[in-house]
Structure formats: C-alpha cells, structure tokens
Amino acid sequence: MKRILVIQQKRIGDVLTSTIISNNLKKHFPEAKIDYMCYANCVAILENNPNINEVIVLDEKVRKNYFSLAKFILYIRKKKYDVVIDVYSKFETNLITLFSGAKYKISYDKGYSNLFYTHNVKRIENGTQSEIGLAILNRLLLLKPLIKEGITDYKPKIFLTDIEKQQGLTLLESHNIKKDKPILMFGILGSEWYKTYPFEKMAQIIDFTVSKTNARVLFNYIPSQKEDAQKIYDLCKKETQQNIVFDLYAKELRGFLGLLSHCNALVGNEGGAVNMAKGLNVPTFSIFSPSVDKETWQIFEDEKNISIHLKDIKPEIYQQSTEKEIKQETFKYFDEYPFELLLEKLESFYKTVL
Structure with a gap:
C-alpha cells in the first residue's frame, strides 16, 4: 500500500476517534503515505499526528456545488490512492470514493453502498456491550480488508508539542492560577441543545465541586456561547463564583488543548471535549444526554x-420510549437522573483523581 486516504467528516469527536484508523495503518504499513479528509474546523485536532501525512479539507462550499465537487473529485483522483476508507459515507464522499481510482474502496454496508465501494463492512449492532465502545470497534472493522490480525492500538491520541503545553501553562499563570490546588475544566454546554444538561443543575454540580475540592474552575465555551456561560455562572453561589475564572479561555482549539493538558480533570456534558480530554489522558466525568447512544460513545471507561x-x-425507560421520543423530551428525561446519585459518583471520582 503506497497511498491511503481516510475520510471522516462531521464533528471533532468523530474526527479524533477515527484517527485510530490512521494510527493502525501506519503501524502495519510504515512506508505508506496516509492522508486524512475532514472539515476545516477539525483540522487542528489532527496536527502533529505522526501517522498522518496530509490533512485534506473538504469545504462546505465544495460540497454544496456540483461543479466544485467535480473539480475536487478530480483533484483526489490525481493523487492516485491505493485505498480509500470512508468512515463518513454520505453522498459527496460516496462519489469521492467511487471516482478516486483506488483498488480498495472501504466503507459501511448500507444496502446501496455496493454501488460505490469494493468492501462493505457490516457494523456491530447497537445494544452490543463492549468495554471500549462501538464507536471504536466499528471503526476498527474498516481495517479488516487490509489487516487481518494484530490490531492493538484502540485509543485515539492528541499530539501536543512542548511549546503548546508551555503556552497553556503561561495562559494559566497570566490569570494568577497556580497548581497548588486542583484545576478543573467544566464542559458546561453541549454541542447541541439536547446534549446540554440543564443550567440550574450544572450550576449545582459546580457548587458541589467547589465545596468538596476548593478547585479552580474553568469554563469550556467559545465567545458565541458567552451569554449562556454567563447564565450558568450567575446561577452558582457567590462563594463558588470566587473559584471560577470566567474569562479564561483559549481562542483557538490547539490553545484549548494546551490549557486542558494542565487540568486535573474535565467534568460536564459528554461530547467532543470529553473525547479530547481522553486523548490527552486527562480524567473525565461526563453526563450523557438521555438520547445519545451509550453503547457507541461510552468509550474507555x-x-x-x-x-x-x-x-x-x-x-425500563428505553423499553417504553423510542430514541426520537426521548430526544424530543430531553429535559423531561434529564429530570429522571437521580441527582444525589450523580453527586455521589462525582465525589467518588474526585477522591480518585484529585
């Protein structure tokens, strides 16, 4: 195998998780040139990964314009890939893979997918229990046409430079934060409304955290989310607010990763930030949205x-209601979480990691 392309559009958590494909390919085909296709907002998560030679961006304007997409397909074809592994498997990547000229065109079996791919892999069914999560196992299945055995690298990794780590430390010091007491990053907002734990209860979790640990608390949010972040801050007790460094956040993703690498743990909504923390070996305590598939994304617990x-x-709730019904009534089902049990588990977590 001389040239391989891995395609994973979608969010940061998906893109990071799919790096296990590149990592294993490089281990088994060390001389191969392995490229990775993703959206522009996910490029930073792939930086410095020694198993990826080039990151190729598929812009939205290209996806939405047939003429631009055709030009992009020709650009990919000229690279003469031997293998294309399409983890995303949507219409535009169906076409990119089909016309790539690759001998091996690999993706998931979707019934119609044999029109586009030479190897169609059946996913493991939802509901199957796994210690490492179906998000990992299903991605590794895409390697089976190329690697029959010896796949041992299961965990996504983020590769920070010493300079990036130092920049994170410098940012903390610029806000007079020292490591003389715990530093906790809170993922206060989910990527979607239905992935966001109610503000009032999130504030209560932060109050509980500060009362038990006296930790310095950082909020993970971007400027466009500042209004919602302020609401959660305002719901916290006055004594808790003294421990929250509200205006400390990185302007770019690599800066956030450098900052996160110095935190003792990340706590909050399950999502991309949790996956990034795990990629940095930072302990995590995450609250799943009731409609998010647990078997897929409860990884490396x-x-x-x-x-x-x-x-x-x-x-029993999942025997009585569909995922769609649960999603539509997200906050009703968030109320079903026993709050005292959540705090009990959280306190045990702090005793373990702090």
Missing part, C-alpha cells in the same frame, strides 16, 4: 473516566 447515562440507571 475506568476509575478515572466515569460517565452517567440514564440507560444505566433506568433501562
């Missing part, structure tokens, strides 16, 4: 990576 999901507590 251990004593330092804990999550809480309604399905673990009240599985």
